[in-house]
Amino acid sequence: xxxxxxxxxLRELARRGTIAAVAEALSFSPSAVSQQLGVLxxxxxxxxxxxxxxxxxxxxxxxxxxRHAEAVLERLEQADADxxxxxxxxxxxxxxxxxxTASRAIVPAALVALARRHPGLEPMVCETDPAAxxxxxxxxxxxxxxxxxxxxxxAEREPGLTTEPLYGEAMYLAEPAEGTPGTPxxxxxxxxxxxxxxxxPDQDAVLxxxxxxxxxxxTPGTLCxxxxxxxxxxxxFTPRVRHQVDEFATVLALVAAGQGVAVVxxxxxxxxxxxxxxxxxxxxxRRTNLAFRSGxxxxxxxxxxxxxxxxxxxxxxxxxxxxx
Numbered sequence: 001x002x003x004x005x006x007x008x009x010l011r012e013l014a015r016r017g018t019i020a021a022v023a024e025a026l027s028f029s030p031s032a033v034s035q036q037l038g039v040l041x042x043x044x045x046x047x048x049x050x051x052x053x054x055x056x057x058x059x060x061x062x063x064x065x066x067r068h069a070e071a072v073l074e075r076l077e078q079a080d081a082d083x084x085x086x087x088x089x090x091x092x093x094x095x096x097x098x099x100x101t102a103s104r105a106i107v108p109a110a111l112v113a114l115a116r117r118h119p120g121l122e123p124m125v126c127e128t129d130p131a132a133x134x135x136x137x138x139x140x141x142x143x144x145x146x147x148x149x150x151x152x153x154x155a156e157r158e159p160g161l162t163t164e165p166l167y168g169e170a171m172y173l174a175e176p177a178e179g180t181p182g183t184p185x186x187x188x189x190x191x192x193x194x195x196x197x198x199x200x201p202d203q204d205a206v207l208x209x210x211x212x213x214x215x216x217x218x219t220p221g222t223l224c225x226x227x228x229x230x231x232x233x234x235x236x237f238t239p240r241v242r243h244q245v246d247e248f249a250t251v252l253a254l255v256a257a258g259q260g261v262a263v264v265x266x267x268x269x270x271x272x273x274x275x276x277x278x279x280x281x282x283x284x285x286r287r288t289n290l291a292f293r294s295g296x297x298x299x300x301x302x303x304x305x306x307x308x309x310x311x312x313x314x315x316x317x318x319x320x321x322x323x324x
Contacts, residue, residue: 001043002040002043002044003039003040003043004072004073004076005036006036006037006039006040006043007040007065007068007069007072007073008026008069008073009022009026009033009036009037009040010037010040010048010058010062010065010066010069011066011069011070011073011138011159011160012025012026012138012139013033013037013049013056013058014058014062014063014066015135015138015159016135017055017056018054018055018056019033019034019037019056020054025135025139026139037049044061044065046059046061047059047061047062048061048062048065049062070159070160070294073160073293073294073295074160074293074294074295075295076295077293077294077295077296077299078295078296078298080296080299081295081296081297081298081299081300081302082298084299084300084301085298085299085300089120090118090120090121090300090301090304091120091121091122092120092121092122092301093122093123093124094121094122094123094124094143094144094301094302094305095124095126095141095142095143095144096123096124096125096126096142096143096144096145096146096305097125097126097127097128097133097136097137097142097144097145097146098125098126098127098128098145098146099127099128099129099130099146099147099148100127100246100247100248101248101265101267101268102146102148102267102288103125103127104267105267105314106146106267106309106312106313106314107125107146107309107312109311109312110305110308110309110311110312111123111125111308113308113311113312114304114305114308117304117308118301118304121301121304123305126142128142128145129222129223130145130146130147130148130149130223131221131222131223133145133147133291134158134161134291137160137161137291137292137293138160138161138293143292143293143296143301143302144290144291144292144296144301144302144305144306145290145291145292146166146288146289146290146291146309147163147288147289147290147291148223148286148287148288148289149223149286149287149289150171150223150224150226150227150284150285150286150287151284151285152226152227152230152231152234152284153223153226153227153230155289158291160293160294161291161292161293161294162291162292162293162294162295162296162297163289163290163291164289164290164297164306165287165289165290166288166289166290166309166310166313167287167288167313167317168285168286168287168288168317169265169266169267169285169286169287169288169317170199170265170266170281170282170285171263171264171265171266171281171282171284171285171286172263172264172265172266172269172279172280172281172282173206173207173210173261173262173263173279173280173282174251174252174255174261174262174263174264174269174277174278174279175210175213175255175261175277175278175280176255176256176258176261176276176277176278177256177275177276177277177278198281199281199282199283200280200281200282200283203231203235203282203283203284204234204235204236205235206280206282207231207232207235207237207263207282208235208236208237210239210261211232211235211236211237211239212240213240213260213261214240214241214242214243214259214260214261215228215232215239215240215241215242215260215261215262216241216242216243216244216245216251216254216255216259216260216261216262217229217239217241217243217244217245217262218244218245218246219244219245219246220244222246224246225244227263227284227286228262228263231263231282231284242259242260243259243260248264248265248268248269248270249268249270251264251268252264252268252269252270252271252274252277255277256274256276256277263282264279265286266286266316266317267317290305290306290309
């Protein structure tokens with residue numbers, strides 16, 4: 001009989017490529033991972049792995065077993081959901097991953113509603129970059145998480161995970177209010193009242209007007225950083241990055257100080273009426289989804305948190321749903 005814990009290790013190895021990476025992600029020693037995979041091979045009765053230097057490649061039999069493992073693990077999640085439903089009354093920890101703007105603007109109201117309806121449930125929020133969510137969910141470090149994707153950085157399908165749409169956000173070019181010398185005010189710019197505005201008719205032209213400006217981006221390796229680079233490259237230039245900052249409030253403070261321009265999402269604009277920053281709405285969007293392990297959609301805690309999140313989405317976002 002195949003051991004489901006060893007099947008999890010094989011599934012992670014298929015995703016990560018090295019035994020060391022699996023060991024680090026799951027808090028095992030590399031020797032322990034190797035030993036357990038060796039036991040799995042003996043249980044299977046044929047080779048599952050081929051070692052090439054430091055990397056390990058799955059044999060055709062190993063790849064086929066991973067596909068079966070995905071189905072088995074999904075059914076186990078469904079079984080856990082059924083048991084939780086049968087027990088009745090939600091209780092215990094719910095580990096939630098969220099990125100900063102959602103943690104500030106959406107999650108607190110959802111937690112208030114969740115506590116009111118399910119006082120025995122203990123939500124535990126961990127600020128997590130969406131790029132790290134998939135591994136954390138598969139490893140069991142998170143139960144549910146908010147993830148986002150941009151038009152220029154679409155979300156990749158992650159084996160073993162399911163996503164549901166939550167909302168979409170407008171994106172803005174933020175520049176100092178006085179603008180770049182010699183550049184006219186861009187179409188779609190926000191007024192002092194901070195009205196949402198209509199998207200600029202030519203996004204590429206709006207971005208290209210700042211091809212010579214210093215730029216403020218998120219740190220490399222994040223989706224936000226990739227989004228800015230790809231949007232600018234689509235407009236025909238590579239941005240000259242001066243500052244790398246992840247917190248949008250700090251990004252806007254640097255823009256107001258004349259340190260550069262940036263692309264920011266709607267929820268990152270904490271004060272749309274700030275007279276020192278001019279915001280031009282772009283055509284591109286950021287879309288946010290709820291992610292969890294496949295098979296867990298019917299788990300009462302996951303379903304309750306999803307319902308609370310949807311109720312907490314501000315009206316100006318609710319009309320622009322994310323794409324699953």
